[in-house]
Amino acid sequence: MDLVGITKANQCGQEQQTNSTAEYYNDNSSELYYSEESEDDDPTGFGLYGKITTTQLKEALEESTAIAKDPAKSTNLDIILHQNYGDRIVYLESTETIETSGFPYIIMFHSFIEHASKLRCYTDMLYESALQYGDDICFAITDFENYEAVLNYRPGTEAYWKRYKKLGFSKYRRPDIFAVDTDNRIYQFVGHLNADNIKQFSHHLLNDELYKTEPIPKDDEEGFVRIGVASNFEQLVLKSDIDIFLVLYSNKCPCSRELMPILEEVGKRLQDEDIIVMKINAEQNYLPLKYYAWYYPTIFFIRRDDKNNLIEYGAATRTVQDIINFIARHATDDLLEYNRNGRPRFD
Known part of the structure; x- marks a missing residue:
């Protein structure tokens, strides 16, 4: 910390x-x-x-x-x-x-x-x-x-x-x-x-004002990026048997806003992979201290079999390909469409 x-x-x-x-x-x-x-x-x-x-x-x-x-x-x-x-x-x-x-x-x-x-x-x-x-x-x-x-x-x-x-x-x-x-x-x-x-x-x-949560969205699975909130965090993240690429963001943060369309494209390209791309508004949702966002956006990769090891994305650039490279390198299993370097397998 x-x-x-x-x-x-x-x-x-x-x-x-x-x-x-x-x-x-x-x-x-x-x-x-x-x-x-x-x-x-x-x-x-x-x-x-x-x-x-x-x-x-x-x-x-x-x-x-x-x-x-x-x-x-x-x-x-x-x-x-x-x-x-x-x-x-x-x-x-x-x-x-x-x-x-x-x-x-x-x-x-x-x-x-x-x-x-x-x-x-x-x-x-x-x-x-x-x-x-x-x-x-x-x-x-x-x-x-x-x-x-x-x-x-x-x-x-x-x-x-x-x-x-x-x-x-x-x-x-x-x-x-x-x-x-x-x-x-x-x-x-x-x-x-x-x-x-x-x-x-x-x-x-x-007054129970520290542990905020937004309501669980009805359409959290309609796009290519899942929407997490405090009340479903345990179910979607801690109990998940799938690798998770998690973005903690703030609507007030320009870098967070710039990342959203990029994240959507990453989710679209990985929609057939055993990966969940997820975002959580960390200002509006309480998360356990281990997942606290000290700055925005905070980005973690969480392997399904090692929830205590948060792999933080710390690269200076956040392009679609940069993020896919990162996910491919750290995924528990090899991706179907990309090798460990993030290159498409069937070009």
Whole structure:
């Protein structure tokens, strides 16, 4: 994943000082109900049964992540969280907490254990949202190295992570922020990082405005290019037993608009092949984070037997022949009409 941006050095250079201690959150008004059977089977996994409140949940979260109350036994991060944020911000170490809590999450990733005091400008931003939306969203922080454990996701290449293990992440690096809803859909925060935008991000999460989908088109098979949307993505892509050439586009993008007639011609020429040519308006449809379009158009080839290996089309030119050459080279099976170099077999 590309880094969204890097903050200015002076943004976090001065540690914020405070002598006050935030009062602990003690509002039992927000309640979560489980089925009647849950009185016995404890769906939260925290020793909580039936009707619970966000206060009870967050207290259990604190206990589950072993945050010590005794300052003598606490890390610098523990002390900062308790003294300044009460129980409104928790530290996460695994995805199990998210899956069993029943609440959506806003999670901020950085090197908090190493640079806790120097990252107060970021936790303060998160805290402002926690004050407003803490009844309904769990706000959490964790370290970059916990990506896989918390999100079942790890951005970047192996070289990226080898460099991290050797050098660590700078305290001036911008944190990564994700929303995770109760269906375990993951969405990354992008844009200018400030308290107001995180609040807006939280608002969108609560109102289910992050995970967009267009209606499934009735005529998605009439042309030579299939039209995908979020609600049929799993069926058309993830469960497909056919290779897929996938274009993620935006109607606002001139390059995307230029590509559409070319894509239609590619689909026409490959209509008898075991290939699906598909386009998805990525601005109007939520896709799993792995398929996120960081720019438009983003183009992937997805082999039917290796869905986790996204082969990205990165050529500078996008002519019909360029794209056919690319597809022929990466197709699981040889094409009927073209050899592996994209040349017609029967000229």
